[in-house]
Amino acid sequence: MNFYSLFCILSLFFIGCGDSGNGEAGEDNQTVKTGIFIDSPVQGLYYKTTTKSGFTNEKGEYQYIEGETVEFKFGDLSLGTVVAQTLITPYSMETNNSNIQAINIAVLLQSLDASRDEDMILDVRKLQNHKFIGISLDENETIITDKIKQLLDANDSIGDPNNRAVIPYSTAKTTMDDFINNFPLIGNDPKRNEQWYIDKLGLDTIGGKRINQTYIQIVDDGFESNHEDLKENYDANHSWNPKLITPQNDPTSWNPDYNHGSQVAGIIGARGFNGKGVRGVAPYSKLVGYAFLYEDENGTHSGLQGLEQAWLSGDGANDILVTNNSWGSSIDYYYDAENIAKIGATLLRDGKGRIYVMAGGNARVPKASKNDNTRFLTGNSNLSNMANNQYVIAVGSINQNDTVSYYSSKGSNLLVTAYGDSDGNTNNIVTTTNNNGYSTKFNGTSASAPMVSGIIGLVLEACPDLTYRDVKYLLATTSNIIDSSNPTWVKNSANLWHSVDYGYGVVDAREMLDVCHNFQTLPEAKEINSTILNIYPAINITFGSSGIDFNSNNIVTNIAKVEWVGVYFQALKHLRPSDLQITLTSPSGTKTELLQGENMLDEKDLMPEDNGIVQEMYIRMRLSSQAFYDENPNGVWTINIADKNDNGKNGSIDSIKLQIVGH
Amino acid sequence: MKKIIVIIIFVMSLYGENFQIKEDGKVIESTFLNNGSTYEGIGEYQGMKYNENSDILVSFKEITPEIVDTFEAKYDLKFKQILVIGYYIYGVNSNINDVIQSISKEENIHTVKPNWTLRAIKY
Numbered sequence: 001m002n003f004y005s006l007f008c009i010l011s012l013f014f015i016g017c018g019d020s021g022n023g024e025a026g027e028d029n030q031t032v033k034t035g036i037f038i039d040s041p042v043q044g045l046y047y048k049t050t051t052k053s054g055f056t057n058e059k060g061e062y063q064y065i066e067g068e069t070v071e072f073k074f075g076d077l078s079l080g081t082v083v084a085q086t087l088i089t090p091y092s093m094e095t096n097n098s099n100i101q102a103i104n105i106a107v108l109l110q111s112l113d114a115s116r117d118e119d120m121i122l123d124v125r126k127l128q129n130h131k132f133i134g135i136s137l138d139e140n141e142t143i144i145t146d147k148i149k150q151l152l153d154a155n156d157s158i159g160d161p162n163n164r165a166v167i168p169y170s171t172a173k174t175t176m177d178d179f180i181n182n183f184p185l186i187g188n189d190p191k192r193n194e195q196w197y198i199d200k201l202g203l204d205t206i207g208g209k210r211i212n213q214t215y216i217q218i219v220d221d222g223f224e225s226n227h228e229d230l231k232e233n234y235d236a237n238h239s240w241n242p243k244l245i246t247p248q249n250d251p252t253s254w255n256p257d258y259n260h261g262s263q264v265a266g267i268i269g270a271r272g273f274n275g276k277g278v279r280g281v282a283p284y285s286k287l288v289g290y291a292f293l294y295e296d297e298n299g300t301h302s303g304l305q306g307l308e309q310a311w312l313s314g315d316g317a318n319d320i321l322v323t324n325n326s327w328g329s330s331i332d333y334y335y336d337a338e339n340i341a342k343i344g345a346t347l348l349r350d351g352k353g354r355i356y357v358m359a360g361g362n363a364r365v366p367k368a369s370k371n372d373n374t375r376f377l378t379g380n381s382n383l384s385n386m387a388n389n390q391y392v393i394a395v396g397s398i399n400q401n402d403t404v405s406y407y408s409s410k411g412s413n414l415l416v417t418a419y420g421d422s423d424g425n426t427n428n429i430v431t432t433t434n435n436n437g438y439s440t441k442f443n444g445t446s447a448s449a450p451m452v453s454g455i456i457g458l459v460l461e462a463c464p465d466l467t468y469r470d471v472k473y474l475l476a477t478t479s480n481i482i483d484s485s486n487p488t489w490v491k492n493s494a495n496l497w498h499s500v501d502y503g504y505g506v507v508d509a510r511e512m513l514d515v516c517h518n519f520q521t522l523p524e525a526k527e528i529n530s531t532i533l534n535i536y537p538a539i540n541i542t543f544g545s546s547g548i549d550f551n552s553n554n555i556v557t558n559i560a561k562v563e564w565v566g567v568y569f570q571a572l573k574h575l576r577p578s579d580l581q582i583t584l585t586s587p588s589g590t591k592t593e594l595l596q597g598e599n600m601l602d603e604k605d606l607m608p609e610d611n612g613i614v615q616e617m618y619i620r621m622r623l624s625s626q627a628f629y630d631e632n633p634n635g636v637w638t639i640n641i642a643d644k645n646d647n648g649k650n651g652s653i654d655s656i657k658l659q660i661v662g663h
Numbered sequence: 664m665k666k667i668i669v670i671i672i673f674v675m676s677l678y679g680e681n682f683q684i685k686e687d688g689k690v691i692e693s694t695f696l697n698n699g700s701t702y703e704g705i706g707e708y709q710g711m712k713y714n715e716n717s718d719i720l721v722s723f724k725e726i727t728p729e730i731v732d733t734f735e736a737k738y739d740l741k742f743k744q745i746l747v748i749g750y751y752i753y754g755v756n757s758n759i760n761d762v763i764q765s766i767s768k769e770e771n772i773h774t775v776k777p778n779w780t781l782r783a784i785k786y
Contacts, residue, residue: 221785260785293783301712301780304720308746327785329710334781339748360786446786619707 030067037072037088037108040179044125045556046073049084055128058121075130079105079137089180093137099173099380099625101137104144106172107579108135111148116160116462119274120179126158132372141169162462178284179273189279191438194430197419198399201451202510203281206458212458214285216268217323218450219310220261221300222253222291223602224434227262229270229277233287237315242306259434261289263442264326266432267450277438278430281454282461288320293327299477300327304336311340311356317348321460324453326446330363330402331383331600333621341391346469353468354499355460356392357453361409367578369602370579377578379600381411388413390564390661393456393472397448399423402482403461404501408445410488411557412584412592413623414503415472418451420444453511463516469563469663470521476629478512479505479657493588494561494630500593503626510650528557530658532639538654541574547581547642552658554636555587559662562586562628566659567594567639572619574651576642577601581642587635594623597644616651633660672692676779682760684776685767688724702760704779713777715759720750722773730771738762752778 032052037045041060047053049068056062064070071081072088080093090105114123115389135147148166152159167175172289198204204574215238222241236249244254246262253261265287272283290310293300313320323344345353361378362380381387387394388411397408397420407422420443421428427440429447456471466474480495481489488499498504532552533539541548567584574580581597603617639656643650680702681692695702695711704711719740723730731751735742741754742761755762759777766775 293785300783300785302783303780304750304778305744305746305752308748311746327783329781329783331709333707334780336748336750343747361784362786444786449786617707 003370004330009523030065032063032065033084033086033223034061034063035070035084035086035088037062038179039090040120040122042109042122042124044123044128045079046128047071048073048608055125060121074105074108074124075127075132077132077135077137082491090176093178100140102176103169103173104139106139106176107144107167107169108148110167110172111165112153112159113160114160115554116163120628121205125315130158139192145169155542185188188275189270189277190275190428191278191424194427194440195278196422196426197429197451198279198281198560200400200419201281201455201506202508203455204507206513214282214461215288215316215320215322216252216282216285216453216457217288217290217310217313217320218261218265218268219292219307219323220264220327221258221293222251223257223261223265223289224259224432224436225252225289227266227432227434228436229274229432229438230262230265230287231280232271232274233269233280235286235288238286238288238313238320239290240307240309240314241289243291243294248478251291253291255295256434258295259439260293260326260446261291262434263429263431263439264446264450265289266322266438267429267442267447268454270432277432281451282457285454285457293488293612302327307326307337308340311344311354312348317344317354318350320354322357322453322456324357324450325386326359326444326449326526328359328387329384329556330361330379332385333619334385337386338389338391341389345391351467352465354454355453355468355471357449357456358387358392358394359449360387360394360396360411360414362397362407362444362446363409363424363600364405364407364491366598366602370629373602375578375598377598377600377602378596379409380595381409382413382594383600383621383622385622387411388622390566390624391468393450393452394443394503396454397421397443397445398502398506400426404483404486405443405445405448407452408448408501410500410593410596410630412498412594412627413499414500415626416452416475416503416507417482417505418448418455418507420446420448452507455507455512458509459512459516462513463519465521466516466519467521470519470523473522473563473629474512474516474519475507476504476626478508478515479503480508480511488593490590490592490627491629492588492590492631496534496629497625498592498629503628522563524613525563525661525663526557526559528555528559528633528660530555530637530660531656532637532658533653533656535654537663538571538573538652540650540652541580541641541642541643542650543646545642547640550639550641550656552637554634555660556634557660559633562631562633562660562662564624564661565633565637566622566661567623568622568657569653569654570655570657570658572621572651572653573616574619575616575649576603576645576647577617577619577646577651578603579643579645579649580651581644582623583642584623584625584637585640586631587633587637588631590628590631592625592627594625597642603649633662680760683764683767685763685772686774686776688773690767702777710782711777711779712782713779714761717759718778719759719763719766719775720746720752720778721775722738722749722751724771724773732737738766750774
């Protein structure tokens with residue numbers, strides 16, 4: 001053993017020997033430090049210091065020793081050599097004050113990112129050995145843009161396969177500045193670790209493009225636009241508050257006790273990665289407010305003019321992608337709201353349609369009947385035309401254990417679910433609230449609906465050509481089954497599972513983003529209407545556990561795949577309609593419960609002039625179902641009406657119509 | 664005696680009253696509780712609320728400028744706004760229920776009803 005070997009053996013105990021410098025330990029008594037290169041974190045840049053070399057990881061990290069210089073290379077293109085330090089940005093590479101080099105680097109990295117829409121990371125690993133022939137970082141905007149375009153056109157294997165456009169100069173700079181300005185607070189939303197729902201929804205690495213062009217509207221009681229975690233995403237231009245004495249853009253409510261909208265807004269779009277509070281589902285979205293709901297001594301109310309203004313939104317209406325409605329009406333049979341939604345869904349967004357998301361309702365807990373407190377009735381989302389029409393997305397709620405929330409209304413009209421409350425051992429939905437505060441107790445379908453709204457915003461940001469029908473279809477076909485032993489799951493003949501508790505399951509943001517890029521927009525919608533019953537005198541409905549079947553004619557249509565089915569009861573009379581259970585069965589045998597027995601179609605309120613005699617209730621309602629997506633509608637459909645209680649309270653029906661929408 | 668009459672009138676005012684509205688071309692009997700100046704729907708109209716000063720919503724089967732002009736004067740209405748979904752909103756200068764009942768008899772009227780508010784629930 002010579003002196004050198006002995007030295008090495010001894011030295012290994014302290015600093016290693018013959019190491020190329022990639023280890024974690026110190027070297028020559030100098031600590032190896034970790035720095036970061038951000039436009040946003042860039043993965044796959046080559047770096048080289050005197051002692052270290054390699055490629056930046058998914059956090060944009062590289063290693064160096066204090067005092068070294070570091071050169072970054074993008075393929076064979078040198079971005080520059082600077083003193084190694086904790087934070088290096090494209091601006092660090094500037095050799096003059098023009099910022100041209102910095103912005104060119106940003107345009108290059110962002111345009112050649114392998115997955116632009118799905119996360120914050122700029123992934124350029126595929127270009128580690130690329131030769132950037134003819135590209136210089138000193139070029140002007142036109143030339144560099146043209147050269148990047150040529151590069152993308154000539155090389156299908158580099159960049160994002162779903163987005164080949166060169167990022168505009170201004171966008172690249174804004175995106176870069178936005179991220180850099182928030183550093184070192186990146187990822188440091190202090191309450192993010194309490195937001196278990198972000199993880200459960202798979203949103204941890206999905207943050208959107210960070211270009212703040214995804215307008216999501218919150219129609220509610222207003223929201224606190226100056227909240228520290230909302231103000232950066234708040235958009236005044238598209239907002240409106242008609243509830244003030246002098247209407248103005250700021251949607252902050254006149255009443256500080258109105259904090260519902262502020263909580264909804266935080267779920268959708270609390271600014272992410274800003275070192276404050278929480279992170280929204282779409283943390284770089286534009287939050288648009290419309291103060292719509294108002295309260296008096298009799299409760300909360302809404303008006304038709306306000307709804308039309310909110311949902312159709314005047315100037316800039318086409319910019320708004322999604323409208324979130326964390327409210328509703330337990331029972332309404334009126335088509336005015338649906339007619340407004342129809343216009344928005346078919347004409348806005350240049351014909352692609354705005355997406356209207358409705359909370360499915362919190363009426364699952366039985367309540368004593370107004371007229372007989374020994375009977376307990378439960379609601380159903382299907383009893384509201386606002387939530388069961390073909391133009392909206394009705395959202396149910398599940399808890400942290402992936403089972404239906406104790407309050408979440410059933411409904412064959414439900415399309416999907418998201419999270420509304422915790423498992424009881426942790427906080428509920430942590431979000432923003434008034435007075436610059438944060439709530440840990442928010443729950444309900446008011447909470448689950450904005451999660452879906454935010455995710456749709458992210459999807460439309462990535463795939464802006466989707467129509468409202470496309471979005472509904474994607475939700476139906478990409479959501480995940482939960483609580484699989486729940487007996488409400490029904491597999492339709494197109495192999496899609498639907499449940500009156502869960503719709504098609506819990507929304508899957510990642511899957512929607514993956515699928516949407518190659519999604520072929522649905523063919524033009526077609527509709528068929530069929531009269532199932534039109535008879536005089538009416539058919540009696542009396543107690544009978546198996547009920548009465550009403551069959552359609554043998555429907556023959558050029559609709560190949562169902563999207564939505566509505567059943568219209570024009571004249572249903574009954575002394576106690578809450579006794580009725582109504583189901584719908586498709587030609588292929590898929591059966592869904594449109595309305596459960598002991599529902600909230602209570603008997604007509606007792607009136608003094610009726611001398612206590614219960615009056616027959618006259619009902620003109622439409623029930624609907626989302627359960628038949630992709631089924632072939634041809635054949636005979638069956639509606640079954642069963643009076644489940646032998647109480648001598650009967651009724652009759654003389655008209656039933658069926659409406660099928662599909663393609 | 665006077666007190667008794669007052670009480671009877673008050674109690675009667677709490678009873679449900681049937682009013683005619685017209686929707687989709689059909690005249691419908693609607694039942695509302697009259698609580699002072701406010702009318703609150705019951706039965707199939709539960710959640711709906713309007714008052715004596717509410718506007719009315721009107722949609723016509725056929726619309727010409729002449730029809731619209733004549734209509735306003737005929738019922739002593741004040742035109743306020745047209746909604747995108749087709750309703751004309753009018754202010755009413757007389758009893759709202761009487762006006763709606765009169766208008767509902769017109770063949771050319773598709774819908775006439777109070778511009779009621781709907782009870783909404785924050786979920």
